[in-house]
Amino acid sequence: MGDPVSKAKTVKCLVWDLDNTLWDGILLEGGGVRLRPGVVEVIQELDRRGILHSIASRNEPDDALRELNRFGVAEYFLVPQIGWNNKSESVAEIARRLNLGLDTFAFIDDQPVEREEVAFHHAEVRVYDAGDYLRLPDLPEFTPKFITEDSRLRRKMYQDDLKRQGEEERFRQGLANEAGETRDSTANPHEAFLKSLDLRLTLSPVREDDLQRAEELTLRTNQLNSTGVTFGYEELRRFIHSPKHLFLAAELEDKFGSYGKIGLMLAERTEAALHIRLLLMSCRVMNRGIGSALIVHLANVANAGGLPLLADFVPTGRNRIMYVTYKMMGFAEVSSDGDRSVLRYEGGLREFPEYLNVTVTE
Numbered sequence: 034m035g036d037p038v039s040k041a042k043t044v045k046c047l048v049w050d051l052d053n054t055l056w057d058g059i060l061l062e063g064g065g066v067r068l069r070p071g072v073v074e075v076i077q078e079l080d081r082r083g084i085l086h087s088i089a090s091r092n093e094p095d096d097a098l099r100e101l102n103r104f105g106v107a108e109y110f111l112v113p114q115i116g117w118n119n120k121s122e123s124v125a126e127i128a129r130r131l132n133l134g135l136d137t138f139a140f141i142d143d144q145p146v147e148r149e150e151v152a153f154h155h156a157e158v159r160v161y162d163a164g165d166y167l168r169l170p171d172l173p174e175f176t177p178k179f180i181t182e183d184s185r186l187r188r189k190m191y192q193d194d195l196k197r198q199g200e201e202e203r204f205r206q207g208l209a210n211e212a213g214e215t216r217d218s219t220a221n222p223h224e225a226f227l228k229s230l231d232l233r234l235t236l237s238p239v240r241e242d243d244l245q246r247a248e249e250l251t252l253r254t255n256q257l258n259s260t261g262v263t264f265g266y267e268e269l270r271r272f273i274h275s276p277k278h279l280f281l282a283a284e285l286e287d288k289f290g291s292y293g294k295i296g297l298m299l300a301e302r303t304e305a306a307l308h309i310r311l312l313l314m315s316c317r318v319m320n321r322g323i324g325s326a327l328i329v330h331l332a333n334v335a336n337a338g339g340l341p342l343l344a345d346f347v348p349t350g351r352n353r354i355m356y357v358t359y360k361m362m363g364f365a366e367v368s369s370d371g372d373r374s375v376l377r378y379e380g381g382l383r384e385f386p387e388y389l390n391v392t393v394t395e
Contacts, residue, residue, distance in 0.1 A: 043177045044084055044159065045137035045253070047169070048124055049110070051090040051097060053143040054163040060092050060100065068104050071167055076109050078170045082177055083184030085131065085191060088113035089123035089140065111191055120147050121154035131191065132316045134256070134351065139174070141166060178252070179245040183293040193289045194317055201226050223320070227388040230287040232321065236330055237394040239280045239297070244269050246294050247282065250313060257324070258313040259359075260373075261349035277302050278310075279334065283327060285318055292317060298327050300334075307335040309344035312355065322386045324358045329383045330393065342378035343367075 052059045058066035076086060086109045090097060094115040101107035112130040114123035120142065128135050136157035142148050143163035152160050159174065169175050177184065204226045239247055244266055251263040264272075272280040283296030295318045299311040309331060314323050335342035344364060346356055363380020385391045 042137055042174075043252070044139045044174050045133050046085040046087055046111075046127065046131060046139070047079060047175075048087045048089050048127060048138060048140045050120070050140075050142035050144075050147065050163065051088060051092060051115075054141060054166070055088075056100070056104075060096055066100060068106070069166065073104075073106060075166055075169055076106065079175060080109055080188055081185060082175070082180050083187040084175060084177075085188060086110050087127045087131075088115060089120045089127070090115045091117055091120075109188070111188070111195070119150060119154075121151045124151055124155060124158060130195075132319060141169075177249065179249055181246045181249055183246050183249070186293065190291075190293060190317065193292075196289055197230070197287075204229065224388060227321065227386075230289075230388075231390075232388060233286045233390045233392070234323065234326055235284045235286075235392045235394065236281050236298075236327070237284070239269070239273055239282045241270070241273065243282050243294065244273075247297055250294070250297055250315065251311075254313045254315060256316050256351050257319065257355060258311075258349070258352055259309070259355045260311055260345050260347040261352060262311060262347070264311075272299060279307070279331075281330075283314070283323065285321070285323065296323060296327060298331060300331055302338075302340075305340070306343045307331065307338065307340045309342070312344065319354075322389060324355070325362055326385050326389055326391060328358070328362045328378070329385055330391070332378055332380065332383065335378070336382065344376045344378070346374045346376055347372050 049055045052066070055072060056066040056068050058064065060066055080086065088110050090113075092115050097115045098107060098113070101110065112127055114126055120140070124138060124140055125135070128138060135155050138155070138157075139159040139161060140148065140151045141161040141163055142151075148160040148162070151158055161169065183190070205222045247269050248264065248266050251258070272278045279298070279300040279302065281298040282294050283298070284294050285292040292315070295315040297311060297313050298309070301308045301310055312324070312327060314327075332342050344359060346359060348356070359376050362378070364376035364378050366374050367377045368375045
């Protein structure tokens with residue numbers, strides 16, 4: 034059932050150099066620069082497909098950002114790294130800020146030495162000569178199987194996430210200042226911040242019009258996938274109509290807007306147990322307690338049916354956080370067969386996190 038995650042992953046973020054790559058000319062030499070012909074169309078098409086853009090450039094930040102705004106393209110580039118760091122350092126910082134694996138990154142630059150420097154430090158990053166920029170939309174790694182509503186809104190969702198990060202930092206600083214004045218260090222600043230977000234989680238059965246996004250989630254999600262298994266469209270479609278399976282999607286909203294559909298739960302009903310076959314979440318909701326909430330719901334469903342709750346876990350090299358989540362929620366390993374472990378829930382009845390407003394629909 035399902036397939037291991039393919040190594041030939043779709044690019045999630047394309048990092049651009051500026052001089053003689055995004056634009057013709059060298060900014061620091063004066064004389065003006067101009068966007069390369071057709072580059073805006075390339076950026077817009079990849080953006081429509083849900084591929085993010087960023088920048089790694091050696092330039093004066095203020096001057097470069099002024100040109101990007103003058104050309105009307107600044108809004109497309111998330112967390113641009115413009116300064117004097119090595120390009121490999123800039124790419125790594127972009128990956129850290131966006132919480133994406135480097136194996137989903139691509140880098141484009143006109144200088145062979147810059148491409149080699151990035152490839153030397155990050156062998157998993159795909160590199161391209163700037164002269165090939167017009168053909169990028171035709172390459173398979175830039176062509177996702179489906180373009181969903183979440184794909185089209187991905188840049189906005191990440192921009193909203195960056196606003197959340199900024200708000201959390203200001204929130205933490207405010208609490209720290211307040212605690213310093215009152216000498217009260219007992220408050221949990223992260224939980225207090227989550228309460229301020231007005232988080233609303235909706236759990237609902239996966240429907241036909243959710244299937245493209247569901248397949249996209251299994252293909253894109255690596256860190257927060259409990260088994261590392263992907264499913265094809267038709268296989269997912271069968272789960273919708275299977276009386277033996279509970280197949281749910283999770284959608285999250287807060288005061289900044291919608292995160293979109295960010296999680297999937299697939300559990301098999303047998304006479305002996307409710308067995309979680311897949312539990313995954315988008316990395317954009319890491320540290321929101323969503324995994325715990327999904328487990329609470331499934332534990333409640335199992336308890337209502339008088340069944341134990343079991344879960345599969347298969348290590349992929351990147352999903353250890355899912356194993357930690359299971360263990361923290363009260364799962365214990367009951368069997369192991371090669372890489373696959375079966376865990377049993379022993380955590381008893383639990384409530385959803387109090388900062389999370391959860392709605393379950395039929």
